[in-house]
Amino acid sequence: MPSTAANSHEAEALDAALAEAREDYVRRNRESQARFMAAAESMPGGNTRTSLFYDPFPLCMLRGEGCRLTDADGHEYLDFLGEFTAGIFGHSPEVLKQAIRAALDDGINLSSHNAIEGKLAERICARFPSMDLLRFTNSGTEANLMALAAALTFTGRRKILVFAGGYHGGVLTFPPGGTPVTVPHDFVVASYNDLEKTLDLVKPHRSELAAILVEPMQGAGGCIPGAPEFLAGLRALADETGAVLIFDEIQTSRLSLGGRQQLLGITPDMTTIGKFFGGGLAFGSFGGRREIMQVFDPRRPSSIGHAGTYNNNSLTMAAGLAAVEQLLTAEALDALNARGDRFRADLNAMFAAKTVPITVSGLGSLMNIHPQGAPQMANAKRSLLFFDLVKAGIYFAPRGLIALSFPIGGQEISAFLNALDGILDARRSLLV
Structure with missing residues (x-):
């Protein structure tokens, strides 16, 4: 099969999987969708902070405690976004x-x-x-x-x-x-x-x-x-x-x-x-x-x-x-950044072990997931990972940003790695 035809087939398969993941996301988050549509009546795109928007609509979070979030549909998430780095303390210590x-x-x-x-x-x-x-x-x-x-x-x-x-x-x-x-x-x-x-x-x-x-x-x-x-x-x-x-x-x-x-x-x-x-x-x-x-x-x-x-x-x-x-003591920051360095190394090791061309860049407790390849394909792969991880109860930025907070410990990091391990096994053919 010519490489262009193979690439076309891979893109079609990835697009189909992403469309299915989005449809599943909509089914599971009807209340978030309803609140988004109501907000769109008085805000352009239901939004007043562009970085929070993603298609088809963003989740509406109602409550946070420690490193956990609860959305309008009652789903609980581990918060690996940490308010785009601002939420280093977790929620309302x-x-x-x-x-x-x-x-x-x-x-x-x-x-x-x-x-x-x-x-x-x-x-x-x-x-x-x-x-x-x-x-x-x-x-x-x-x-x-x-x-x-x-x-x-x-x-x-x-x-x-x-x-x-x-x-x-x-x-x-x-x-x-x-x-x-x-x-x-x-x-x-x-x-x-x-x-x-x-x-x-x-x-x-x-x-x-x-x-x-x-x-x-x-x-x-x-x-x-x-x-x-x-x-x-x-x-x-x-x-x-x-x-x-x-x-x-x-x-x-x-x-x-x-x-x-x-x-x-x-x-x-x-x-x-x-x-x-x-x-x-x-x-x-x-x-x-x-x-x-x-x-x-x-x-x-x-x-x-x-x-x-x-x-x-x-x-x-x-x-x-x-x-x-x-x-914000030296000891607390050093420990948090050491956890981040280990976590980023574990993520990169997992992607490498499964021969999935994704890398994670960053320093300390700040990092970003980067699928490799042509921009359109890389963005689709990142979106698929996002929807799969959200379904597994892991919340981070659709653009791939992860920012650890003080309450994120070994148990939460293990939960992220375990969820990702299963997703990579299930989706490997779409991510290579």
Whole structure:
């Protein structure tokens, strides 16, 4: 049989299996479907957060406890998505509930500075030597926007070096072909992990370069770790040109007490963080060298403004302080990332042992599943794995993202591996 005919037959078989899996998903999740259709009457596509949508409709979760979720149809899942890395604590641990209750008792948002924001800032600065001073925001997106504002103001320049596949928030994203929602800064878009091409690309712009914005591991781009020599080369480029090197550690700050910059021994000029440092509430922060951050000091006549009603809201400050002091310890993070490294190794070993061309990339507790082959076939294989694992009670992102939380232990990891083992045996002919 000619190879093109064989490939066509394989694609047809895969498409048929995926269609059947979707039909089964619909049959088992009628209540989620009904709630989705009702939401579509008042939200475009029943959705207000694009990353949560998948065809034919997303699950509607009603409750979470520890690392377990319950959906509208009564199905229970092990949560291997961890709120796209933000849910590192699991669902509503007692430490965070107590902190939020105490903040509620003292009054929500006191129209003033409060007693907690300075303490939280001090604790975070102590973790990241790159942060002499910091400011709070309400999201990682906002933190990156304000870090860029600081860099442009400090340098008096306009060009910003970013990387294809990078994601720095909903309006700072650089997928193939671009997107109209990205803010209209003067970007130079280079190839991630290719230092030689990056240096060639920026050569004509070296005197105009205000900032270099980079993830030490591309998260939404597929958990692709930045090569140490690549990131070190960007540090050298910033030193040579006077540009501000910004590490977006909104995801990778969980890889150690001081993020991936601590593991690599590379100190950026500015760092952005978010997600779990707010104790599970909406949060972001940006910080850096004192002389850069002082552009926001309102005591200085030339300062620039950075307002935001909820920047220091009492609930997030309280939850964040409790999280930093009691949960996000070096010991807890090291143990979680060690579990993640073992889990990723076990996944790759299973795929290899069954000669299924799928790999898992990532670092520590963050990882992404990558079927190999042509994009359309790879996406179909990833979708089939997703629906099969969801049916088995394993919840993760349809794009293949897995983010472990503290409550995920050996029992939960074994359940994932056992479910995957059976799926690979049943579906091997479709996945090779």
